[in-house]
Amino acid sequence: MRRGWFIPIVAALGFSFLYAPIISLVVFSFNENRLVTVWSGFSLKWYGELFSDPQMLGAAWLSLQIAAISASIALVLGTLAAIALVRFRRFRGRTLFSGMVSAPLVMPDVITGLSLLLLFVAMESVLGWPQGRGMLTIVIAHSTFCTAYVCVVVQSRLSDFDRSLEEAAMDLGASPLRTFFDITLPIIAPALVSGWLLGFTLSLDDLVIASFVSGPGSSTLPMVIFSKVRLGVSPDVNALATIIIGIVSLGVLTATIIQLRNRPRSSRA
Amino acid sequence: MAKKPQLAIDTRPWRDPANNKPFVRIRNVTKKFGDVAAVNDVSLDIYRSELFCLLGGSGSGKSTLLRMLAGFETPTSGTIEIDGQDMTDVAPYNRPVNMMFQSYALFPHMTVEQNVAYGLKRDHLPRAEIAARVSELLTLVKLQDYGKRKPHQLSGGQRQRVALARALAKRPKLLLLDEPLGALDKKLREETQFELVKIQEQLGVTFIVVTHDQEEAMTLATRIGVMNQGEIAMIGEPADIYEFPNSRFVAGFIGSVNMVEGIVTEDEPDHIRIRSGELGCDIYVGHGVDCAPDQLLWWAIRPEKMHLSRERPEVGHDANVTSGVVEEIAYLGDISVYQIALDSGKRIRVSQTNASRGNPDAITWEERVFVTWGDSSGSVLTS
Numbered sequence: 001m002r003r004g005w006f007i008p009i010v011a012a013l014g015f016s017f018l019y020a021p022i023i024s025l026v027v028f029s030f031n032e033n034r035l036v037t038v039w040s041g042f043s044l045k046w047y048g049e050l051f052s053d054p055q056m057l058g059a060a061w062l063s064l065q066i067a068a069i070s071a072s073i074a075l076v077l078g079t080l081a082a083i084a085l086v087r088f089r090r091f092r093g094r095t096l097f098s099g100m101v102s103a104p105l106v107m108p109d110v111i112t113g114l115s116l117l118l119l120f121v122a123m124e125s126v127l128g129w130p131q132g133r134g135m136l137t138i139v140i141a142h143s144t145f146c147t148a149y150v151c152v153v154v155q156s157r158l159s160d161f162d163r164s165l166e167e168a169a170m171d172l173g174a175s176p177l178r179t180f181f182d183i184t185l186p187i188i189a190p191a192l193v194s195g196w197l198l199g200f201t202l203s204l205d206d207l208v209i210a211s212f213v214s215g216p217g218s219s220t221l222p223m224v225i226f227s228k229v230r231l232g233v234s235p236d237v238n239a240l241a242t243i244i245i246g247i248v249s250l251g252v253l254t255a256t257i258i259q260l261r262n263r264p265r266s267s268r269a
Numbered sequence: 270m271a272k273k274p275q276l277a278i279d280t281r282p283w284r285d286p287a288n289n290k291p292f293v294r295i296r297n298v299t300k301k302f303g304d305v306a307a308v309n310d311v312s313l314d315i316y317r318s319e320l321f322c323l324l325g326g327s328g329s330g331k332s333t334l335l336r337m338l339a340g341f342e343t344p345t346s347g348t349i350e351i352d353g354q355d356m357t358d359v360a361p362y363n364r365p366v367n368m369m370f371q372s373y374a375l376f377p378h379m380t381v382e383q384n385v386a387y388g389l390k391r392d393h394l395p396r397a398e399i400a401a402r403v404s405e406l407l408t409l410v411k412l413q414d415y416g417k418r419k420p421h422q423l424s425g426g427q428r429q430r431v432a433l434a435r436a437l438a439k440r441p442k443l444l445l446l447d448e449p450l451g452a453l454d455k456k457l458r459e460e461t462q463f464e465l466v467k468i469q470e471q472l473g474v475t476f477i478v479v480t481h482d483q484e485e486a487m488t489l490a491t492r493i494g495v496m497n498q499g500e501i502a503m504i505g506e507p508a509d510i511y512e513f514p515n516s517r518f519v520a521g522f523i524g525s526v527n528m529v530e531g532i533v534t535e536d537e538p539d540h541i542r543i544r545s546g547e548l549g550c551d552i553y554v555g556h557g558v559d560c561a562p563d564q565l566l567w568w569a570i571r572p573e574k575m576h577l578s579r580e581r582p583e584v585g586h587d588a589n590v591t592s593g594v595v596e597e598i599a600y601l602g603d604i605s606v607y608q609i610a611l612d613s614g615k616r617i618r619v620s621q622t623n624a625s626r627g628n629p630d631a632i633t634w635e636e637r638v639f640v641t642w643g644d645s646s647g648s649v650l651t652s
Contacts, residue, residue, distance in 0.1 A: 162372060162374065164370045164371075164372050164374040165374050165376060165377075167339075167341055167361070167368075167370070167374065168368070168370055168374035168376075168435075169376070169387065170360075170361045170362045171339060171340075171361050171362070171366075171367055171368045172362075172367065172387050172388030172391060172435070172438075172439065173362045173388055173391035173392060173439070174362055174387075174391050175362055178391070182387075183376060186378045187377065187378060
């Protein structure tokens with residue numbers, strides 16, 4: 001019976017360590033007081049203030065656009081890379097390619113950001129493109145590191161893919177392209193969805209790389225929040241953070257549900 | 270080799286190759302993976318409506334040969350002809366051949382009906398015709414009430430039947446089956462074997478089955494091709510393979526066998542005599558064999574072709590009888606298998622039918638017994 005107490009207590013401690021800061025942030029976003037640490041009553045006024053702040057809303061919209069575009073580009077590139085790595089088992093430079101694809105996972109953001117900045121500056125002076133820095137450069141930068149994440153997710157799904165399914169489709173008269181769209185794509189779809197969502201979240205979340213490669217007038221949401229907080233924590237940032245947490249949780253939940261719904265189907269069949 | 274009566278030649282085209290055109294011709298096919306030859310110079314003729322079994326252990330090249338017929342592998346050299354057309358370099362989706370996969374390879378995101386209809390949709394048949402054909406096939410495999418289910422909602426045996434229906438949907442001229450019953454348990458496998466033969470006879474489709482299970486091959490096949498290390502060791506009807514193996518490998522691979530070494534002492538057109546130190550007696554073979562005096566060769570005999578007795582039996586030619594001590598008895602119900610230690614130390618197995626119930630006079634452990642066999646019960650093997 002003593003053991004019955006021990007585990008819940010440890011679990012509670014662990015979870016509070018992880019989630020207490022987030023919960024306090026959510027709670028204080030409904031605080032009426034201007035001082036973040038003093039509770040003086042329930043209010044939604046910071047949400048109202050947030051939605052009447054054009055700078056915040058503009059940054060949020062920009063971030064969402066960048067996240068969606070980068071995740072989509074990364075989805076296509078990462079899937080292609082994963083297919084190459086899993087399907088063409090042995091080709092010249094495979095190890096190098098495999099290492100290069102996953103390098104952005106471990107590369108410090110500062111270095112990625114700095115090197116991309118230097119590249120964009122050099123390209124602009126030599127090629128004249130991309131002109132200046134802004135949304136385009138952020139999208140390019142985010143696509144590169146999101147590609148690595150998508151590739152890893154899709155690769156793991158593809159490597160336990162039963163090749164005889166594709167052979168069966170071809171045997172029944174489907175061309176290789178047809179087979180890819182009829183068989184391969186539907187079966188790896190859950191991995192594609194979670195890869196896209198992962199890329200979307202990472203892009204939405206990124207501060208360091210975006211700071212390096214963004215230009216005037218293209219501040220993403222994390223950049224705006226960070227600059228605001230440096231001038232002192234204001235409660236409308238809490239409100240914004242609460243909304244972001246809501247969106248991210250929803251995304252993760254959706255991805256998990258999709259994965260769970262598909263797992264028994266593929267592993268048992 | 271003893272003369273066999275030639276009956277029912279019309280249903281066995283392989284016995285008269287001069288007047289019958291083979292349906293599948295495999296000519297000198299070799300497949301190399303790197304330096305390793307998985308299939309080595311295989312030539313094989315298979316006739317229309319045959320149920321041909323490729324039998325071999327793992328790594329014998331049987332699956333590679335099947336995959337070359339399906340088009341998933343291209344031969345390094347040699348040609349494959351199906352129904353008179355060269356198929357060596359034709360892509361799998363352009364061949365009049367369908368395959369049933371060992372893993373069944375049912376599409377997990379489609380229902381049973383969609384799985385069966387997939388090949389028909391690729392042929393752009395009218396919708397009504399597809400629906401009719403699908404229900405006809407599901408009736409054939411007795412799954413008419415399961416059309417709306419997904420593969421993961423079916424049992425192993427049901428999945429196997431969906432895979433069969435899907436492979437038959439396009440009415441292929443040739444159906445390839447890779448270990449079709451491998452994933453089923455023993456009881457279900459025995460039932461399904463007969464069902465498979467029934468469907469094959471009903472539709473008249475040519476089947477090529479790959480299996481490692483000799484019992485399965487014997488039950489299903491019109492002919493068996495035994496494969497060993499990428500080569501065909503023997504092609505023949507099940508009874509030929511069992512009763513008249515052409516090599517020590519085939520004799521040992523199918524069923525159980527007693528094999529001894531011996532030296533030819535008499536080589537006449539109508540009989541030969543072999544002296545075997547291992548057996549402790551002479552072997553008199555009642556037919557001519559292509560061999561030379563003093564040649565070293567092997568003689569193989571199945572356990573059920575030998576007879577046990579307590580008294581020394583009357584035998585002619587002063588041969589074909591030896592004696593030993595019963596060492597082990599395995600009672601299997603229908604038969605008992607006796608392991609006899611001969612005086613040379615060689616152990617042989619003899620099986621006897623348990624014809625009477627609870628025989629108190631049966632031969633038992635530690636008894637000295639005589640073992641005899643007929644003039645043509647064993648096979649003389651020179652390789």
